[in-house]
Amino acid sequence: MKASVIMSTYNAEAWLEKVLIGFSVQTEKDFEIIIADDGSRPATKELLDKLRKEISIPIVHVWHEDNGFQKSQILNKAIVASNSDYLIFTDGDCIPRRDFVEVHLNYREEGCFLSGGYFKLPMDISELISKEDIQEQRCFDLNWLKLHGLKDSCKNNKFTATGKMAVFLNWITPTKATWNGHNASGWKKDLVAINGFNQEMQYGGQDRELGERLFNYGLKSKQIRYSAICVHLDHKRGYVNEETWKKNYAIRENTRKNKVVRTPIGIDSNI
Numbered sequence: 001m002k003a004s005v006i007m008s009t010y011n012a013e014a015w016l017e018k019v020l021i022g023f024s025v026q027t028e029k030d031f032e033i034i035i036a037d038d039g040s041r042p043a044t045k046e047l048l049d050k051l052r053k054e055i056s057i058p059i060v061h062v063w064h065e066d067n068g069f070q071k072s073q074i075l076n077k078a079i080v081a082s083n084s085d086y087l088i089f090t091d092g093d094c095i096p097r098r099d100f101v102e103v104h105l106n107y108r109e110e111g112c113f114l115s116g117g118y119f120k121l122p123m124d125i126s127e128l129i130s131k132e133d134i135q136e137q138r139c140f141d142l143n144w145l146k147l148h149g150l151k152d153s154c155k156n157n158k159f160t161a162t163g164k165m166a167v168f169l170n171w172i173t174p175t176k177a178t179w180n181g182h183n184a185s186g187w188k189k190d191l192v193a194i195n196g197f198n199q200e201m202q203y204g205g206q207d208r209e210l211g212e213r214l215f216n217y218g219l220k221s222k223q224i225r226y227s228a229i230c231v232h233l234d235h236k237r238g239y240v241n242e243e244t245w246k247k248n249y250a251i252r253e254n255t256r257k258n259k260v261v262r263t264p265i266g267i268d269s270n271i
Contacts, residue, residue, distance in 0.1 A: 179211025
């Protein structure tokens with residue numbers, strides 16, 4: 001199997017179904033999907049059981065009981081459960097364009113991780129997108145999106161840039177090539193070497209902190225912001241709080257200052 005796609009989710013069945021439909025129509029078929037479920041209600045499992053009958057891509061459901069925002073821990077459990085040496089990370093609210101997996105595999109390189117982004121959609125378009133819109137890739141058609149209310153923006157060129165133009169935009173973008181949990185990939189052995197995600201961290205910067213430790217480990221990053229495209233479905237963020245942000249920022253500061261490579265509480269606490 002060429003890759004394992006690991007995606008996080010929590011009680012968001014409508015969005016998760018759209019994302020899985022997106023992965024069911026990929027140009028590359030040789031991969032598995034690992035659902036990193038941070039304590040969802042039974043409806044998520046019921047959805048996955050239904051979709052397994054409709055989608056040919058293997059779906060593995062990794063779940064633990066709800067204990068607040070524990071995304072880092074469930075992602076580490078998903079890494080342990082993965083069956084490939086190359087891991088692609090995204091979220092259960094990001095619909096991938098049909099070449100998403102293919103692009104990650106084409107750009108993969110020893111000694112590197114890949115950094116992608118997303119295009120954030122407003123709520124009305126997020127709700128509007130149907131199964132057929134995903135299968136026919138209309139949700140990546142700029143004209144279709146504008147017809148349904150998408151405003152003009154310089155960011156819209158993510159939908160139109162292809163080939164050499166996408167490569168050029170990857171090169172000139174001022175956005176740093178960081179580890180972004182909604183669109184990033186790397187070798188499993190490198191993630192295991194740094195002990196995965198820091199489970200002391202809740203919402204706010206835990207993805208970036210993992211990337212900073214990969215840099216400390218000696219890896220470089222490659223920008224694929226305009227090549228690996230996904231659209232982000234809108235939602236509320238009730239788990240954000242200032243205290244957690246401050247705690248996570250202090251951990252990141254320590255990681256950078258002391259060149260931390262291996263987190264003390266990570267993958268190995270789930271084996």
